[in-house]
Amino acid sequence: MKKILLGTLLTLIFAGVGFTRPSLADTLYVINVKGMACPMCPPAIRKSISEVPGTEWVFTSLENKIAVVVTKGGVKQDSILNAIHKASKATGHEYKARVVGEKHIKN
Numbered sequence: 001m002k003k004i005l006l007g008t009l010l011t012l013i014f015a016g017v018g019f020t021r022p023s024l025a026d027t028l029y030v031i032n033v034k035g036m037a038c039p040m041c042p043p044a045i046r047k048s049i050s051e052v053p054g055t056e057w058v059f060t061s062l063e064n065k066i067a068v069v070v071t072k073g074g075v076k077q078d079s080i081l082n083a084i085h086k087a088s089k090a091t092g093h094e095y096k097a098r099v100v101g102e103k104h105i106k107n
Contacts, residue, residue, distance in 0.1 A: 029077055030101035031067040033060075033084060035093050045095070048087035052079050067097070077102065
């Protein structure tokens with residue numbers, strides 16, 4: 001089920017659905033976030049990642065324990081992982097995040 005959901009999500013993203021200016025995006029990250037435990041976790045993670053300069057679009061899923069992030073301007077994955085760590089301080093949950101997929105999008 002998780003693979004089907006992730007595959008569908010990635011298909012929609014690459015088709016240009018879900019964010020407004022796909023031509024400006026240059027990288028898509030799929031991040032596994034262990035430690036998401038309550039309904040407040042996804043919005044806290046989404047907010048923290050959105051504050052990283054160059055973030056275009058963020059999707060989080062409590063059920064699948066993932067974050068999908070579309071960036072522009074060469075955002076490094078460490079910046080996103082640090083933002084997730086910052087969110088863990090805000091929620092009181094300890095998140096262990098790792099990038100499980102990275103796709104460079106040609107403009």
